[in-house]
Amino acid sequence: MRCFIDTETTGLPINDNLPYTELDNWPHLVQVALIIEDDNYGILAKRNMILKPNGYSIPESSARIHGISNAQAIKVGEDRKHVIGFLDQVLSNSNIVIGHNVSFDLNVVKAEIIRVKGIENALFTTKNHNVVDTMKMGMNICKIPNLSFHTRMSQPYKYPKLDELYYKLFNKHFNNQHDAMADVQAAYDCYYELKRKSQ
Numbered sequence: 001m002r003c004f005i006d007t008e009t010t011g012l013p014i015n016d017n018l019p020y021t022e023l024d025n026w027p028h029l030v031q032v033a034l035i036i037e038d039d040n041y042g043i044l045a046k047r048n049m050i051l052k053p054n055g056y057s058i059p060e061s062s063a064r065i066h067g068i069s070n071a072q073a074i075k076v077g078e079d080r081k082h083v084i085g086f087l088d089q090v091l092s093n094s095n096i097v098i099g100h101n102v103s104f105d106l107n108v109v110k111a112e113i114i115r116v117k118g119i120e121n122a123l124f125t126t127k128n129h130n131v132v133d134t135m136k137m138g139m140n141i142c143k144i145p146n147l148s149f150h151t152r153m154s155q156p157y158k159y160p161k162l163d164e165l166y167y168k169l170f171n172k173h174f175n176n177q178h179d180a181m182a183d184v185q186a187a188y189d190c191y192y193e194l195k196r197k198s199q
Helices: 060-066 070-076 080-093 102-117 162-170 180-198
Strands: 002-009 029-037 043-050 096-099 130-133
Touching: 002 060, 002 102, 002 180, 029 060, 029 080, 029 102, 029 180, 043 070, 043 080, 043 180, 080 102, 096 102, 096 180, 102 130, 162 180
Parallel strands: 002 096, 096 130
Antiparallel strands: 002 029, 029 043
């Protein structure tokens, strides 16, 4: 089974090099969207879930980016334990996890699973996933110059944002950026277009 994933969160990690087990480092999950495929590339499910905050709130600065306010999440959000249980099940059954900057999404989701279930009860810890990142796949397609003084010698191109990659591949922007469902659909489209171009 393959899982495409995208998340929206309460913010950014303090240090994105720390592991997901450093729970205070990682933001809370606000919205998660999945496209789940079987081994024959058939779509089994598309899920778009907003989590009801429990013990934390969504800062206005984050809400301005993804459009989900704390009040909205309380009103329409799904039960956090239910969503987390579902995500843990999906991750434990997925051989491949795909997304744009997917290591961020996985760290956020795994930290949230541990917060809710505890690491000893998390199913995903028994699974070694193949992780595919469209951000890394698209770097040499987009060829956007890396302007960072510290890394441009070793890496002449920067990682493209999802919309930059999507525009390069399809010559148009996609709608509703920073909505997890729109983003995961864009990553899905980019992945298969990148695969097609590589053949």
